[in-house]
Ligand SMILES: Nc1ncnc2c1ncn2[C@@H]1O[C@H](COP(=O)(O)OP(=O)(O)O)[C@@H](O)[C@H]1O
């Protein structure tokens with residue numbers, strides 16, 4: 005049998021938009037393409053380019069253009085990290101929070117999705133999935149404040165502990181990094197569960213059975229087959245979580261208290277209290293550049309796993 | 313290379329009994345097909361042998377070892393799935409090496425074994441490709457290489473060729489048979505395709521609603537079906553129902569049909585089966601052939617031409633016959649032609665179950 009008999013690729017039919025035989029009227033293909041892409045570009049302009057462009061121009065101004073002050077062009081806000089070295093410490097805190105939150109979401113989200121995709125079936129699976137996604141649909145402020153009730157000294161956590169052991173020391177850890185991370189994990193976990201779940205349900209049972217038939221035990225199947233095959237889900241979930249968490253301000257402020265100074269809260273202050281929009285905008289773009297830099301560094305990894 | 317035995321296996325899902333009282337021996341180095349219609353329990357039986365399904369009762373032994381409670385990964389089996397089930401994130405060579413790695417074979421020895429297995433399926437130069445870059449037939453050959461490279465005690469295949477088109481399937485059948493002979497692996501092959509089962513197997517086990525209704529060599533199950541189901545599932549059959557009278561079977565229309573097989577006592581009801589290709593059809597004036605002592609007269613009511621062969625339908629005193637004939641004569645017979653049908657009592661087989 006010739007080994008390469010069927011490896012030849014069949015000729016792909018011409019699926020270019022303009023080549024679709026339309027009913028009688030034949031428009032030039034570039035026009036058809038343009039017409040179909042127009043709504044997308046219009047939306048991109050309106051939703052991303054305009055606000056982003058406005059912010060970008062603010063970031064080069066000496067003062068917020070809404071006040072009475074004279075506005076001039078400047079680069080000084082982009083020197084903020086040099087002029088105000090404490091911001092480096094703040095950035096480090098944000099990075100730690102981002103990494104921990106993403107890591108914990110990845111671990112918890114992956115195994116939750118695995119349990120949903122593998123251990124349950126049909127209606128039960130859908131119900132559980134909705135329960136997992138529920139934090140998404142609750143008001144963020146309510147969600148975060150409810151955690152303060154639980155983890156403050158003398159909160160529900162302590163009540164629970166003292167119902168078991170009356171002399172238990174307080175377990176409350178409100179106003180700490182772990183508290184911030186807890187709140188963020190709770191809020192952003194659904195992203196990871198969803199992306200991992202989507203990746204995991206596409207894994208055919210027979211692939212796992214094949215591995216087992218070849219002598220692989222459960223853990224080997226998990227590490228050599230399931231995790232690599234779910235990698236695209238893990239990666240996209242991590243990106244979806246890491247980026248907003250770096251800029252999050254609500255959880256650090258409410259759960260971190262005095263410890264909760266992050267890039268997110270600093271930027272938010274520029275807009276709401278200090279009325280220094282240019283600095284806030286410049287810091288935002290600095291973070292954006294930082295995050296893009298991180299992703300560019302890892303894009304080799306990303307590309308390799310997405311070319312699965 | 314070990315014999316496999318299943319003993320008194322039963323399995324139910326809820327109230328549905330999927331397998332009942334299955335006892336079979338799969339001899340060392342043999343190629344056995346589990347043949348039956350969809351839903352007859354073939355896959356379930358195969359998965360019980362593999363260990364993916366635990367039977368309600370009964371035992372599975374591979375060689376001397378009772379594996380009924382042994383997990384899949386410890387059974388030393390090779391399995392090939394209809395959907396190929398290759399690991400999409402690994403190269404072809406890594407796929408094949410996976411089972412070796414689980415057995416602690418790594419590095420150069422593993423590489424050599426992988427190459428040998430890939431050469432065996434004529435994919436020697438494809439080791440670095442990803443499964444996605446191969447055609448269906450090639451993927452299934454990788455799956456086969458992956459399953460045999462570990463020298464399993466038993467090779468289990470669940471409809472491995474069903475996803476392939478007809479031409480490729482026939483090529484793969486030849487390949488599979490060659491590889492099975494070369495490796496000498498005890499092989500259990502699930503299929504719903506009777507031709508495939510007859511072509512490949514040393515033994516064919518016919519399953520009907522969770523029971524093995526007949527097991528034997530392909531010629532045996534084809535030539536001497538024991539039940540109406542087995543006869544019909546393995547191909548077309550003419551059935552005659554009558555009663556025993558003086559060593560023959562007397563039909564209601566007066567026909568008397570002889571069989572070389574022993575018959576029950578006079579007056580007992582009997583159903584006989586004759587394969588369509590065993591019947592010779594000739595014009596009335598042709599000289600009778602020796603040995604074909606069952607002779608009836610009738611007329612062609614339908615004639616179907618398909619190149620190498622012809623299918624006739626004949627009416628003889630109210631009894632319908634289906635006949636396959638080689639396309640040998642100058643002129644195929646046509647509707648309305650008066651003919652004589654003749655066949656040997658050797659090819660006339662009594663069916664055991666009720667008519
Ligand atoms: N996990 C299961 N749960 C419930 N019913 C099952 C399960 N597996 C198989 N069955 C039923 O058992 C019967 C036999 O199935 P199967 O062994 O797959 O048949 P085959 O392979 O011959 O088509 C079918 O009626 C099927 O619906």
Ligand SMILES: [Mg+2]
Pocket residue numbers: 354355356
């Ligand atoms: Mg099946």
